[in-house]
Amino acid sequence: MRGAVIEWHDLNFLVPDRSTGQQKRILTNMHGLAQPGRLLVIMGPSGAGKSTLLDVLACNSSSRGAVCEGRVAVDGRPRNVRTFRESSCYVQQKDVLMSSATDLVSCGDTLIGDETIGLKGISGGQKRRASVGVELVKVCTIHQPNSDITECFDDFLLLFGGRTVYGGLWSGAVDFFAQNGFSCPAFKNPTDFFLSVITRKEGAAETLAEVYGKARPALLAAQRAAATALEATEPGGGGGGGGGGGGGGGGGGGGGQEEDPQQQQQQQQQLAHVVVVAGGEVEAAAEEEGGGSVMSGGGGGGGGGGGGGGGGGGGGGGGGGGGGVGEVPHAAAAAAPLWFQVYVLSTRYWRTWIRNPVMMTSELVQYAFTAVFIGLMYCRFDNVLGRGDYNRAACIWFSFAILCFTPSYTAVTNWASERLLLKRELGQRLYGMTAYYLSRNSVLLPFQMAQCALFLSVMYFFAGFQSSASGFFTFFAVLSMFQIVSEGIGACCAVATRTPTSSVILLTFVLLVPVYFRWVPKTSYLTYAFSALVEREFSHINFYDESTGMVIPGMEAFPSTLRTGLSYSQNIGVLAAQVGGMEVIKLTTFHLAHRFNLL
Numbered sequence: 001m002r003g004a005v006i007e008w009h010d011l012n013f014l015v016p017d018r019s020t021g022q023q024k025r026i027l028t029n030m031h032g033l034a035q036p037g038r039l040l041v042i043m044g045p046s047g048a049g050k051s052t053l054l055d056v057l058a059c060n061s062s063s064r065g066a067v068c069e070g071r072v073a074v075d076g077r078p079r080n081v082r083t084f085r086e087s088s089c090y091v092q093q094k095d096v097l098m099s100s101a102t103d104l105v106s107c108g109d110t111l112i113g114d115e116t117i118g119l120k121g122i123s124g125g126q127k128r129r130a131s132v133g134v135e136l137v138k139v140c141t142i143h144q145p146n147s148d149i150t151e152c153f154d155d156f157l158l159l160f161g162g163r164t165v166y167g168g169l170w171s172g173a174v175d176f177f178a179q180n181g182f183s184c185p186a187f188k189n190p191t192d193f194f195l196s197v198i199t200r201k202e203g204a205a206e207t208l209a210e211v212y213g214k215a216r217p218a219l220l221a222a223q224r225a226a227a228t229a230l231e232a233t234e235p236g237g238g239g240g241g242g243g244g245g246g247g248g249g250g251g252g253g254g255g256g257q258e259e260d261p262q263q264q265q266q267q268q269q270q271l272a273h274v275v276v277v278a279g280g281e282v283e284a285a286a287e288e289e290g291g292g293s294v295m296s297g298g299g300g301g302g303g304g305g306g307g308g309g310g311g312g313g314g315g316g317g318g319g320g321g322g323g324g325v326g327e328v329p330h331a332a333a334a335a336a337p338l339w340f341q342v343y344v345l346s347t348r349y350w351r352t353w354i355r356n357p358v359m360m361t362s363e364l365v366q367y368a369f370t371a372v373f374i375g376l377m378y379c380r381f382d383n384v385l386g387r388g389d390y391n392r393a394a395c396i397w398f399s400f401a402i403l404c405f406t407p408s409y410t411a412v413t414n415w416a417s418e419r420l421l422l423k424r425e426l427g428q429r430l431y432g433m434t435a436y437y438l439s440r441n442s443v444l445l446p447f448q449m450a451q452c453a454l455f456l457s458v459m460y461f462f463a464g465f466q467s468s469a470s471g472f473f474t475f476f477a478v479l480s481m482f483q484i485v486s487e488g489i490g491a492c493c494a495v496a497t498r499t500p501t502s503s504v505i506l507l508t509f510v511l512l513v514p515v516y517f518r519w520v521p522k523t524s525y526l527t528y529a530f531s532a533l534v535e536r537e538f539s540h541i542n543f544y545d546e547s548t549g550m551v552i553p554g555m556e557a558f559p560s561t562l563r564t565g566l567s568y569s570q571n572i573g574v575l576a577a578q579v580g581g582m583e584v585i586k587l588t589t590f591h592l593a594h595r596f597n598l599l
Contacts, residue, residue, distance in 0.1 A: 004074045005227075006034040006057065011070035013052055013162075023067065026052045027162045029213075030070070033220055035227040039152055041145075041170070043191060044159035045199050053159070058090040060427060064597070086429055145191055155223055160198045160205040166212055168219030169226060180211055338438075341431040345439030353447060363410065363447075367455040370402045375462025385543040389557040395463050396533050400526055402455070403483045407448065408490025412503040415494035423599040433594050437587050448487065452480045466540050474536050478572060481579045482529045488582040495593045525578045531564045532571035539568070 011030035014023040027049050034040045042050050054060075056068050059081050072079045145153075153170040166176055174184050177194065182204065184193045198205040212219070336344075353360060378395040382388050422436060456476055465471060493507040494500070538554035545552055564571060593599050 003036045005036065005076065006079075007073050008032050008057065009071045011053070011056065011072070012068070013049075013056055014067045014069075016065040025162060027056070030162075030164055031216055031220070032157050032164070032167055033155070033223050035155070035223065037230050038154035038223075038227055040155040040157060041153050042157045042159065043195065044165075045195060047161070048159035049162040050159055052162075054090070058088065059085045060090055089428065145189075147189055150189070150191060154226070158194055158198070160209070163205070163209045164212055165198055165205055165208045166194075166219075167216065169222055172219070172222065176212075176215075177208070180208060182208075336431070338432070338435055341435035342438045342442065345431060345435055346442045349439055349443040353443065359414075363451060364454065366406055367402075367451045368458065370406075371455045371458035372462070374398050374402070375459045378463045381464040383541060383543050385545045385552060385557060388541075388543055389538070389554070392465070392537055393534055393559070393562070395459075396530060396537070399455075399459060399479065400482060400530060403452070403479055404486045404526070407483050407487035408493070408507055409504065411487050411490030412494045412500055412507060415491065415503070416500045419599055426594055426599070433590050434587070437590055441583075444487070445484070448483050449480055452476065452483055455479075465537060468540075471536065471540065475533060478529050478533055478575065481575050482525060484579050485525045485575075485582045488586045491586055492589045495589050495598070498598075525575060525582075527564060528566075528571045528574045528578070531562050531566075532568055532575065534558065534562055535568045535571070 009031050011027055011032075012025065013027035014025050016022075017024045030049075030053060032040075032053075042053065044050050057072070074084065150170070156166065156168065156170040156173050157164065158166040158173070166173055168176070173194065174190050177184060177197065182193075182197050182201070184190050198208065374395060377398075378391050381391055381395075425431065426433065426436075453476060456472070456479060460472055460475060461467070465475070490503075490507060494503045497503045497506055535555070535558060538558050541554045543552045543554060543557050544550075566574065
């Protein structure tokens, strides 16, 4: 199965300048052609527009207020943006991989690793190859190619300042420069020479861009002829795969019956003229009489792209192919069912916890240490009024403090490492936000309950709470629900901000509510959880008053300030309802962050 022919004409990309409020032009009248079976290399110095071009071609531009104008076609037909996203892959410049994942070949079971958390893994070059392998693309980014690599080039696109300096066959690039007064010295790598000419010789880039504009039809025709000659030597025929550059890409497929040159020319003349207001879900439409179509909408995904400096890069996008002459060559990609997405993501999430010794150890040590600390501080309660009642209430309060801050701050820390990968995979339509939420919860909940059980097993019996199964499991149920709500608050604060520091600051204001907000305790999950556990403990013990020598029922020592006006079971019911409400809020926050490009 071959990929698709991707071509673009008069492509312009503008973004708003925050300082002046005016539109800043990033790409100017770009033209190009990526054909199946041929490696297209896009090169240019930093700021040439390589990353932006690939983002636009891969439908990955998420800049708010940006405007893209031009004509893009796949197999000679107007590109449907939504369908193209589903049938193509895009390897971006930055490697964003699961730190706990492992390679299948060469490195064996070596972890990917993450230096920010002290988890050693594979090298940078191996990470790059893993990124390409994840997308299974045929074209990859190349920086500073040597002569051995340049022998693999078929087509070549050279950019400078958002303009095309040369676009055509790689074999004709040296002659193009020589004919315009820039002869490549013998034994010098042409790619290095081209970059030195356009960056160091004043006016060279403008001159070459002007000459290219006049020679462009002939250069594109030569590219098409080379691809046609290649197809003639291969069995089959049909539509084909994509190329691209600078940051990566991959291709779709599909074969179909061939079209005669007259039909192809008519289709190319009917390419969609598109004005895209970036930052939204967009759909391309064929150009109507009297003007093109204008589109705008909600959140897009992705980012990244090709490299800067002195290097060049290959890569591009691929689309769907095939069908008859009059058929739309794209078919909507069959999305995996929700249950399968959850299964795969849950397995991956589970492996992340199991394979990450830093995360596992730090979590277990935190809960074990704090449990021992609280247990020693209140070791073996007595039943003396004024001491036993106070110590029990204080011990329960400190337990809630631990289960309030630890899960929430852990959620903030974990989100910082998950955010980029989630953003990229959602942008590539690999799965949905609901699948991510369900898989995340399916793994986190068992771990949270295990952590709570470890904490409670040490603290409960160390401190000397009532020795009964019903009392222990009541504490376990309430503390587990409290922990789930705390984790949800931390996750929402993390999603609402872009950095861990901002998340921690916001989280502090949420968890440490000033005393003058008198209405807050009526809605606080801490109020109902605290009241439920204190009542559960006090209702099953008696206190001894040393001053009078009398035995007082525990509920008479229950502070009135802790009473909510609800019964013991009603307090637990309200807490359970707050757990459900927190999960709804968390899922909604995730979806809104994705919808408005806040990830």
